[in-house]
Amino acid sequence: MTGTELASGRARIAEPGEGIGLDELALAARNHGMPLEALRYDVTPPGLHYVLTHYDIPAVDPAAWRLEITGAVRRPLRLDLDDLRDRPAVTSRVLLECAGNGRARYEPRPVSQPWLLEAVGTAEWTGTPLAPLLAEAGVSPEAVDVVFTGADHGVERGVEQDYARGLPLAEALRPETLLVWGMNGAPLPPQHGAPLRLVVPGWYGMAQVKWLTRIDVTDEPFTGFQNATAYRIKVDRDEDGEPVTRIRPRALLQPPGWPEFMTRERFLRAGDTVLTGRAWSGRAPVGQVEVSTDGGTTWTEAALDPGDPAHPFAWRSWSCGWTARPGRWELLARATDETGESQPVEQRWNRQGMENNLVQRVPVTVLG
Numbered sequence: 001m002t003g004t005e006l007a008s009g010r011a012r013i014a015e016p017g018e019g020i021g022l023d024e025l026a027l028a029a030r031n032h033g034m035p036l037e038a039l040r041y042d043v044t045p046p047g048l049h050y051v052l053t054h055y056d057i058p059a060v061d062p063a064a065w066r067l068e069i070t071g072a073v074r075r076p077l078r079l080d081l082d083d084l085r086d087r088p089a090v091t092s093r094v095l096l097e098c099a100g101n102g103r104a105r106y107e108p109r110p111v112s113q114p115w116l117l118e119a120v121g122t123a124e125w126t127g128t129p130l131a132p133l134l135a136e137a138g139v140s141p142e143a144v145d146v147v148f149t150g151a152d153h154g155v156e157r158g159v160e161q162d163y164a165r166g167l168p169l170a171e172a173l174r175p176e177t178l179l180v181w182g183m184n185g186a187p188l189p190p191q192h193g194a195p196l197r198l199v200v201p202g203w204y205g206m207a208q209v210k211w212l213t214r215i216d217v218t219d220e221p222f223t224g225f226q227n228a229t230a231y232r233i234k235v236d237r238d239e240d241g242e243p244v245t246r247i248r249p250r251a252l253l254q255p256p257g258w259p260e261f262m263t264r265e266r267f268l269r270a271g272d273t274v275l276t277g278r279a280w281s282g283r284a285p286v287g288q289v290e291v292s293t294d295g296g297t298t299w300t301e302a303a304l305d306p307g308d309p310a311h312p313f314a315w316r317s318w319s320c321g322w323t324a325r326p327g328r329w330e331l332l333a334r335a336t337d338e339t340g341e342s343q344p345v346e347q348r349w350n351r352q353g354m355e356n357n358l359v360q361r362v363p364v365t366v367l368g
């Protein structure tokens with residue numbers, strides 16, 4: 001990338017036929033995905049949850065660490081970890097997915113973290129609800145956004161910044177929105193935001209601010225880089241675009257059979273088999289999952305688990321019987337949520353490579 005492009009603040013789009021570059025490989029090597037076979041677990045085991053960090057994992061000394069709650073509030077708060085841990089604690093099973101999941105399959109490819117489909121995970125997050133803390137601080141009647149700032153610092157498209165995201169006040173006040181210090185029954189690991197992160201169930205990953213140091217209530221909409229420039233659905237360079245918010249519906253197949261080492265193509269033996277996977281949407285409960293074994297010509301409704309009412313923000317499992325006959329087949333799975341939104345079968349491209357919930361296609365070879 002040239003200095004001019006850096007200064008322009010624009011995302012780069014790969015040239016036609018241009019392969020993944022070393023810059024993308026460098027991002028992919030540090031921001032790892034969840035191996036899709038881990039779709040088998042209700043709760044993603046430690047270390048298998050995807051990780052996305054824009055800059056570096058910051059060094060934070062938990063003893064010296066403080067959280068400021070400030071801005072358009074009557075009584076600013078300054079809290080240490082014990083103050084937070086003394087508050088009512090809840091554990092909530094929540095799926096996170098990066099808004100860039102699927103980016104590497106967009107054509108042309110927006111150059112950034114080149115996710116295929118593995119930027120997802122479901123963890124049990126332990127923390128305390130944010131709303132009572134904001135009530136204690138006394139939010140101004142003029143408040144519109146709540147801005148969450150992390151301890152990490154970097155430069156992105158020419159803009160030096162602390163990672164910061166604004167969230168509409170109503171979302172910050174949802175009872176499910178948590179300040180979190182635990183993951184899967186253990187202390188929050190460094191890569192997932194220790195000592196404290198935000199969890200906003202239903203929203204794409206960029207809202208789940210890690211390494212929190214400050215919460216600013218603002219009486220103007222937040223116009224920082226991660227809200228106004230990044231994380232917008234734009235097709236033309238100069239349009240403002242729509243903000244990225246809640247997770248769109250998606251179903252993924254737990255990879256059937258076994259893989260070939262280099263191509264990752266799947267093989268299985270002929271006979272009766274059960275295809276399984278997970279489905280989710282951050283917009284409404286999943287209403288239906290359909291499976292196709294013939295490349296999308298015909299679809300069968302999968303059996304969808306009823307979902308545990310205790311875990312409305314977790315993924316749900318589904319299964320579908322298949323009599324696999326020898327040959328080459330293409331398996332597809334498609335989720336529809338209760339708003340009626342379904343996954344597209346044709347890409348809906350945007351220049352930052354966000355929200356690509358195009359239906360997954362899994363070629364398999366069935367051996368006789």
Ligand SMILES: Nc1nc2c(c(=O)[nH]1)N[C@H]1C(S)=C(S)[C@@H](COP(=O)(O)O)O[C@H]1N2
Nearest residue numbers: 050051052053054098150163205208209210
């Ligand atoms: N402070 C901070 N918070 C952050 C990020 C970051 O770079 N810095 N990345 C965001 C993005 S884009 C995603 S997808 C999620 C990933 O969370 P995880 O690494 O715990 O899976 O964290 C979000 N929170």
Ligand SMILES: [Mo]
Nearest residue numbers: 098099205206
């Ligand atoms: Mo992300």
